Amino acid sequence: MTASAPHPLTRLQAERFARLPLEGLTRTYPNHLMHLMTGADDLGTPSSLHPIFYGNYDWHSAVHGVWLLVRCLRRYPDMARGGEIRTRLDGLLTVEGGRTEAAYFTAAGRASFERPYGWGWLLALAAEIALLEDPAAPLWRRALLPLERLLADALRNYLGRLSYPIRAGVHSNTAFALILALHYARKVGDAALEGAIGGAARRYYLGDRAYPAHYEPSGDDFLSGGLVEAVLMAQCLAPADFVPWFAAFLPGYADAPPGPYQPAEVSDRGDPKIVHLDGLNLSRCWCLRAIAHALPEPGAARPALLAAAQAHQNASLPHIDSGDLVGEHWLATFAMLAIDGLE
Helix, strand or coil, X not given: CCCCCCCCCCHXXXXXXXXXXXXXXXXXXXXXXXXXXXXXXXXXXXXXXCCCCCCCCCHHHHHHHHHHXXXXXXXXXXXXXXXXXXXXXXXXXXXXXXXXXXXXXXXXXXXXCCCCHHHHHHHHHHHHHHHCCCCXXXXXXXXXXXXXXXXXXXXXXXXXXXXXXXXXXXXXXXXXXXXXXXXXXXXXXXXXXXXXXXXXXXXXXXXCCCCCHHHCCCCCCCCCHHHHHHHHHHHHCCHHHHHHHHHHHCHHHHHCCCCCCCCCCCCCCCCCCCCHHHHHHHHHHHHXXXXXXXXXXXXXXXXXXXXXXXXXXXXXXHHCCCCCHHHHCCHHHHHHHHHHCCC
16 A cells, blocks of 8 residues: 555554554563573573564564554555664564574473464564565565464464353453454465364354343453454354344344443553553454444444444543553554554
């Protein structure tokens, strides 16, 4: 996509969002390091263990921080901070670093490291680089290719063993990771992974009815278990099949607009768990818009969904750069999803 092509993201928003990972990706500390030690001497600094994804507070936030920078470049190749972004990515996305990142996952006991959230974001990042029209993009893709292939295969294998979906509103959620991975599979032509995801989605969710949306949110959710499920099913079902499924799954929107979802109140943006609720508002915004556009017009559900999406965006978009690291290291990614989607 060229800089002049129409899309929801403005140039000013791209510059605002890019600033946060540009500051965070090479900032090592504070660091929430999740590291399974395999022995007494299995120690290392974040950058020695993860030479690409060591900054931005934790591994998965570093991954989707890179995704955000690549997305900004794809939308606005001539953006003011474009040169700075390219320099930063050239320094991080090296072949040697990619090999080290992939090797970390193959050590004994680490098969579930960052599963499934980090896996989904790594695959989404690979897809974003594949879509980027930039001379450096093939080099960046090559750096990540060992890890990309490892995780695509691992996810397909995992879905063959996962008997039940995980419906939590945090990193362990199955549907959210599968949305990211399905986007990857379709963009890079991984038919085996696409088939595995479609089969798993139907197996896990096709029979769901009357989702209890009034139970949401929990106090540290950044995902809606119900809405991410609905987005995944919109992508896996034909429109003629999705419409009745959604009406049965979330009848609050189909039968009685404006529906059950209201923006979450964020009482303390300096608390690393409570601030998750800003992410919830932004991810709900993305989901509500995606579902609205999967439904036919005319109909009562679509305007109700879009109105709810805008209310959620208004509640949290002003706060993504609050000055507190516990929110700033990740919320810009979810703001990008809310405004620009995944495509």
